[in-house]
Amino acid sequence: MTVTVRFAPSPTGFIHIGNIRPALFNWLFSLKTGGTFILRFDDTDLERSKAEYAKAIENDLAWLGVHPHRIDRQSERFALYDKAADVLREAGLLYPCYETADELERRRSRARALGRPPVYDRAALKLTDEEKARFEGEGRKPHWRFLLPNHDGDPFITRRTDVSWTDMCRGDQTIDLASLSDPVLIREDGTYLYTLPSIVDDIDMGITHVIRGEDHVANTGVQVAIFKALGAQPPVFAHHNLLTTRDGEGLSKRKGALSIGSLRDAGFEPMAIASLAVLTGSSQAVEPMATMEALQKKFDLSSISKSSAKFDPEDLNSLNAKLVHEMEFCQVQERLISMGVNVAEPFWLTVRGNCGKVSDARTYWQAVHGPILVETADEDREFLAAAARLLPEGEITSETWGVWTGLLKAETGRKGKALFMPLRKALTGLEHGPDMKDMLPLIGRQNIQARLP
Numbered sequence: 001m002t003v004t005v006r007f008a009p010s011p012t013g014f015i016h017i018g019n020i021r022p023a024l025f026n027w028l029f030s031l032k033t034g035g036t037f038i039l040r041f042d043d044t045d046l047e048r049s050k051a052e053y054a055k056a057i058e059n060d061l062a063w064l065g066v067h068p069h070r071i072d073r074q075s076e077r078f079a080l081y082d083k084a085a086d087v088l089r090e091a092g093l094l095y096p097c098y099e100t101a102d103e104l105e106r107r108r109s110r111a112r113a114l115g116r117p118p119v120y121d122r123a124a125l126k127l128t129d130e131e132k133a134r135f136e137g138e139g140r141k142p143h144w145r146f147l148l149p150n151h152d153g154d155p156f157i158t159r160r161t162d163v164s165w166t167d168m169c170r171g172d173q174t175i176d177l178a179s180l181s182d183p184v185l186i187r188e189d190g191t192y193l194y195t196l197p198s199i200v201d202d203i204d205m206g207i208t209h210v211i212r213g214e215d216h217v218a219n220t221g222v223q224v225a226i227f228k229a230l231g232a233q234p235p236v237f238a239h240h241n242l243l244t245t246r247d248g249e250g251l252s253k254r255k256g257a258l259s260i261g262s263l264r265d266a267g268f269e270p271m272a273i274a275s276l277a278v279l280t281g282s283s284q285a286v287e288p289m290a291t292m293e294a295l296q297k298k299f300d301l302s303s304i305s306k307s308s309a310k311f312d313p314e315d316l317n318s319l320n321a322k323l324v325h326e327m328e329f330c331q332v333q334e335r336l337i338s339m340g341v342n343v344a345e346p347f348w349l350t351v352r353g354n355c356g357k358v359s360d361a362r363t364y365w366q367a368v369h370g371p372i373l374v375e376t377a378d379e380d381r382e383f384l385a386a387a388a389r390l391l392p393e394g395e396i397t398s399e400t401w402g403v404w405t406g407l408l409k410a411e412t413g414r415k416g417k418a419l420f421m422p423l424r425k426a427l428t429g430l431e432h433g434p435d436m437k438d439m440l441p442l443i444g445r446q447n448i449q450a451r452l453p
């Protein structure tokens with residue numbers, strides 16, 4: 001079987017670290033299986049869906065390294081949904097209902113008060129043609145419900161009807177269709193809810209595996225019934241856990257700060273974000289993977305845990321730093337140039353271990369080329385003057401620092417921090433940074449001399 005998966009966002013906002021997880025899971029699964037990955041915009045809500053959000057999602061995915069084989073838009077596929085609705089109507093499985101939202105709410109409250117589950121009682125199935133005509137005459141428009149197959153011919157006598165599937169993340173799952181209301185598939189204004197278009201597309205696009213958040217588990221029983229009503233075999237399902245903050249809060253409040261665009265602007269590496277998003281909430285250690293290929297090897301749907309995926313946005317900093325420490329010069333050269341850091345390989349190899357983000361290289365660029373601002377403490381003035389005198393002749397190499405500080409130690413009696421720190425500060429303007437033995441050749445004799453009294 002060739003695998004076909006889809007990531008199906010509604011383009012009603014920017015994607016963030018939580019909702020890129022299904023994108024990444026689907027992408028990695030397609031890489032693992034040599035399958036096809038479709039980006040499907042669920043944009044049937046024409047008012048809330050925006051082309052600029054769809055574009056931003058495409059760009060964010062590309063930046064992360066997710067490259068769809070195909071892009072579809074539900075807003076261009078209404079004819080297919082209309083056809084499927086007709087098929088269901090003709091089979092007597094999609095029926096018009098005229099209750100208002102208020103009426104439905106009253107009925108639900110009554111059921112709850114009587115201790116009954118608030119399941120829709122299918123009253124609309126009892127409407128005569130005259131009653132329907134009267135409603136229409138009053139200007140009421142019907143919404144349409146799918147008749148769940150939870151009865152033996154008489155829809156008013158339901159019986160337990162288990163829909164079961166083996167979920168690739170959650171194991172065996174069962175939903176009793178008799179516990180559910182017939183789902184509304186089409187609203188009064190004729191617009192589709194998410195359910196039917198999603199199933200029609202999954203069938204039409206030959207989706208073999210539906211990998212999505214566990215907030216959709218409850219929908220799956222209904223969806224399986226509709227797949228079957230449309231004569232199709234349901235796909236394999238995998239419902240992954242949802243990302244929350246450490247204290248269990250959903251991401252809704254932090255969405256802005258954790259949007260992929262703002263993380264990119266803050267200088268994070270795509271693979272740090274992808275590694276965190278994929279490995280958090282799994283039995284795998286959360287480590288930075290340098291490539292999608294490496295992440296794909298670590299990724300396994302069955303290793304996703306059943307409890308929520310708790311994460312601390314701070315973890316991104318350490319993952320990012322670990323990736324940056326290993327990055328080759330060729331991977332960063334262009335970015336460095338675009339930041340005005342026009343350097344050769346030895347500079348990068350010297351500073352990368354001290355960079356949490358690639359952009360931190362700017363700090364060390366400044367430390368090398370200046371200008372640097374330091375106030376020399378009075379007690380260090382003489383020491384630094386001695387340093388200026390004792391700087392070894394000849395080329396400044398990685399040996400120079402050891403020889404130089406050896407001479408200084410002998411002459412001044414200083415050692416440890418009292419020996420190194422005034423030099424580091426005077427020569428780089430910083431209290432921390434890469435090894436001075438490697439910095440010295442980058443700074444060069446001229447700058448060294450200029451920075452000493």
Ligand code: GLU
Pocket residue numbers: 008009010042194198210211212216
């Ligand atoms: N548009 C739906 C969502 O974003 C897709 C759910 C699904 O994958 O079936 O929740």
